[in-house]
Every structure is written in C-alpha cells, then in structure tokens.
Amino acid sequence: MAALADINLDIADQEFVTIVGASGCGKSTLLNLLAGFDGPTSGELSVDGAPVVGPGPDRGVVFQQTALFPWLSVEDNIAFGLRLRANKHKGAAEKIVERLLERTGLTAFRSRRPAELSGGMRQRAAIAGVLAINPSTLLMDEPFGALDALTRSIMQDFLLEVWEEERKTALLVTHDIDEAIYLADRTVVMTAHPGRVREIIAVDLPRPRRYEMRSEKRFIALRDYVTGIVREEAIRGAVDIAA
Amino acid sequence: MADGAAADQTWAASPGRHGTARSFLLPAQYGVFPVALLVAWQVCAQIGFVRRSVLPAPTDVALVWFDLITGATDVAARYSGTWLDHAAASIWRVLAGFASGGGLGIVAGLLIGLSRIMERVLDPTVQVLRNIPVTAWVPLSLVFFGIGNAPAIFLIGLGAFFPAAVNTTHGVRQINVTLTKAARMMGANERELLVRVILPGALPSIMTGLRLSMGIAWVLVVVAEILAVRSGLGYLLNDAYLFYRNDVVIAAMLSIGILGFISDRIVVLVRDHLLEWNRLETFSGEN
Numbered sequence: 244m245a246a247l248a249d250i251n252l253d254i255a256d257q258e259f260v261t262i263v264g265a266s267g268c269g270k271s272t273l274l275n276l277l278a279g280f281d282g283p284t285s286g287e288l289s290v291d292g293a294p295v296v297g298p299g300p301d302r303g304v305v306f307q308q309t310a311l312f313p314w315l316s317v318e319d320n321i322a323f324g325l326r327l328r329a330n331k332h333k334g335a336a337e338k339i340v341e342r343l344l345e346r347t348g349l350t351a352f353r354s355r356r357p358a359e360l361s362g363g364m365r366q367r368a369a370i371a372g373v374l375a376i377n378p379s380t381l382l383m384d385e386p387f388g389a390l391d392a393l394t395r396s397i398m399q400d401f402l403l404e405v406w407e408e409e410r411k412t413a414l415l416v417t418h419d420i421d422e423a424i425y426l427a428d429r430t431v432v433m434t435a436h437p438g439r440v441r442e443i444i445a446v447d448l449p450r451p452r453r454y455e456m457r458s459e460k461r462f463i464a465l466r467d468y469v470t471g472i473v474r475e476e477a478i479r480g481a482v483d484i485a486a
Numbered sequence: 487m488a489d490g491a492a493a494d495q496t497w498a499a500s501p502g503r504h505g506t507a508r509s510f511l512l513p514a515q516y517g518v519f520p521v522a523l524l525v526a527w528q529v530c531a532q533i534g535f536v537r538r539s540v541l542p543a544p545t546d547v548a549l550v551w552f553d554l555i556t557g558a559t560d561v562a563a564r565y566s567g568t569w570l571d572h573a574a575a576s577i578w579r580v581l582a583g584f585a586s587g588g589g590l591g592i593v594a595g596l597l598i599g600l601s602r603i604m605e606r607v608l609d610p611t612v613q614v615l616r617n618i619p620v621t622a623w624v625p626l627s628l629v630f631f632g633i634g635n636a637p638a639i640f641l642i643g644l645g646a647f648f649p650a651a652v653n654t655t656h657g658v659r660q661i662n663v664t665l666t667k668a669a670r671m672m673g674a675n676e677r678e679l680l681v682r683v684i685l686p687g688a689l690p691s692i693m694t695g696l697r698l699s700m701g702i703a704w705v706l707v708v709v710a711e712i713l714a715v716r717s718g719l720g721y722l723l724n725d726a727y728l729f730y731r732n733d734v735v736i737a738a739m740l741s742i743g744i745l746g747f748i749s750d751r752i753v754v755l756v757r758d759h760l761l762e763w764n765r766l767e768t769f770s771g772e773n
Contacts, residue, residue, distance in 0.1 A: 280667055300673035310668035314686045314763040323682070329673030358766035376672055 583642025595654025
C-alpha cells in the first residue's frame, strides 16, 4: 500500500507551510520525498521549478534527531556545509559562521562539542548549519519534537525571527497543533492510510507572531477547528487498523 | 542557623580528607594484586616442593633477565646479552604485520561497510577465512614462504587483518543515518562523505579493531618465531625451553607480556587522543 496518495500541494515562494496529522499519516514521508532522500513511486515533485532527483543544498533539512557531528565543535558543525566543495562559492565561511554564532547565541559555546550542549542549543546549532549554506527552502521534520514544552516555544519564536529575516520558503512537519498554527501561513491537515491532504487552512493571524496571540480568540478558534479534524482522522485511522 | 553553618563547614572540609585518602589508595589499588602474586610465587619457589630449575623464583628470573639485557653477569650463559636483538626482531615483525594486515583490514572493512555489492562479493569469504585459526595457516605459509621473516609477517598480518576488517565494517554500519543524510543534504560528494563523516564516525570501532589486531600480532609473533625463524623473543623462549632454562623461558614470557602491554598502551593513547569527543558521549565507568 502506498504511504501517500493524491498529494497536490503548491507552496509559494517565501511561504511558511506546516503539515499536521496523526502519527502514521505520511507527513514525514512527504518531507523525505521533497528532501530527495526517497523517490516517489509515481508522480512528480519539483522545487523552484526543478524536479527533485536527490538531496541537495538548495533544500536545507532540519531533522528531529539533531544532525550534529559529535566529533566537531559547534563552530565546525555550523561551518560543515560551507567547507564542502558544493558550497565553496557561497562566501567566506568564517564571516558567515561568525554571524550565525551571534544570531543563535552560541558564540560563547563555539568550541564546545554537541554532547556538552542542551537540546535547544543543539537544535539552534543544527539550524545555523543549515542556514549557513543558504538554501532557498527549509524542510523541517518535527524539529522541536524532542524538546521540553518551554524550550520548544522559545525555539518557535527563534525560528520565526530567523524566517522573518531570511525569508525562505519553509515547510515544517509537526504533530503539535499549536505549533502548526503559530508558525504557519497555511496549515495542511493530512489523513492517514494512505496519507492524503484532508484540508488546507489559511492562518490569518498577523505577523510578526507573538507568544500572547496563543490566548487570543482567533488562535483558539483555529486550534479547536484543526484539533477537531486531526482527532477525527486519528480515531478513524485507529478504527481502520482495528478492522 | 549556627548548626547549619557548622554542618556546612565539616562538609566542606571532608573532600580534602577524602582527597588525601584517595591519593594514597590509588597506587595501592594498582599495586596490591601484582605484589601479592610475586610474593606468593617467591614463597612457592622457596618452600622447595618443586625444584628451583622447574619453578625459578622471581628473584632468579630478575637476575637472568638482567644478564639477558646487559650481558654483565653471564647468568644466562649462551643467551647472555642477546635480549635487545631478539626484542628488536619481534617488535619489527609485529609492527610490519600489524601495519600491513591492519591497514588492509581497514580498507576491506570500509569497502564492505560502504557498499552492499562489496559486502556480497567479499564478506562471505572474509567470514569463512576468519574462522580458520591463523595457526592452521602455519604449514602452508612455511611451504610457500620458506623459513624467515616472510611467513612470520604473513601470519601476523593475517591475524591482524580480521579484527580490523570486521570492526571497521561494524563502525561504518553503526554511523547514525541522520548524519549521512545531513551531509548529503548539504551537498557532500562521495569523497567528502567518506573523509568527513564515515571515517571519523567509524573511528571508535576502527580503533577497537586495531587494538585487537595488536594483541593478536603479539600472539602470532611467538607462534611464528617458534616455528619459522631463528630470532626474536619467541625463538629465545623456545630455544631456552629445549635447553631446560626455565628462568630464561619465564624472562622471555614476561618480556613479551610487557612489550605487548606497551604496544597496547600506545594504541590506547592514540585512540584517546583521536577520540576525545567520544568520551563525552559514552559511559566511562564509575568510581
């Protein structure tokens, strides 16, 4: 059985789209396809008008399980991509790394190893490493899924700030409905078995987003609406499996 | 409040007391067992219920060892002053076999670990050959290479090859897939993936393999020197056995043990130097 079916999704340049759905709905599969780690069994994918044939530095991926090289310092981890031949033309590594260390608040931790950092700092370093190669698109697979609730909300604000500055097309997969709405221009709700797009919801909250918006009526209404659909789909999925 | 302050002070003073106790305990922990062993051995030899020539005392061994190295007292008779030449011959064979076998093992392990095709082509052969004890290769290697350094280095190299190969494969295969994905995503080509991700990621396991290879090299150098060459500590050991010089036999055994221990320490030092990062990520035992 196919993991995904009839996915038709166009993401505009510089748009922030989040995908939310019950576990097993294929949202990570979709992200892996766009990243080029997996190939589709049928259909086509394109990013910036070019078909996706494999992973590449035009699409930066932030993984749930933080992708930092344990043998490299924070600084060398951020510079990792820039030191590859594919990115040599992207400018002086030192300057870019310096700026990103500053931007992520990791300057004081530049020579530490990943094992010496907190979860939030590790994910900031990983995001910095992706931003260093200046991809046109950011693909994020539950990037804050392993963090505690407080760190997660701080990281969401950090991500939004960075996104406002760098204005990249962003696609973020999550099972956290608050996160999906808070970050997005549009939120895609997926159904499971096989994964389909159930509904695309425009999030008409003003930008820049602020933490307080989460207690405003409009946000709560959106959250209740999305939660309703996701729950309905999760229950249907569980019944399908049981039957 | 006053009680609390007093309690704090005694608590603050206690680490110092523990510190001095520990600084005395540490050498004691290292020393107690070897010293006990030597004392027990000396006592057994001196009680005299085994003849002294069969079980020489540690003091006898020490004297003959001293003459083996310096040639000053002639206690070791025909072996007097030969130690350095024998030791140098053994060390050279171990290093030559370790370097060639270990090096080829790493290359083979990388090929098998990196490529499913190479795994199918090479791995079954490696796994079958690995199960033939290296000592079973002795007759064939003597027929092929004759008497001399060649069969010795072949046998040591063969023994060093397998642990290096198997552990390198394992090291490559246990690299976190998120790291290889991330490197690919950033645009790493094949060479960059190998040099910047695979090799450092597999290094802890490669070093474990090399450590095992070094251990086996010292086992096999003795086997090879007993059977295939007329120099080295293994030869000295076997020749002294034929002349019924158990004191020289034991001195040769201990020499091999100490040289093997030193080479192991060197591998461990190199490993710890290269893998400082790994200590942060792994369990390092409790006090």
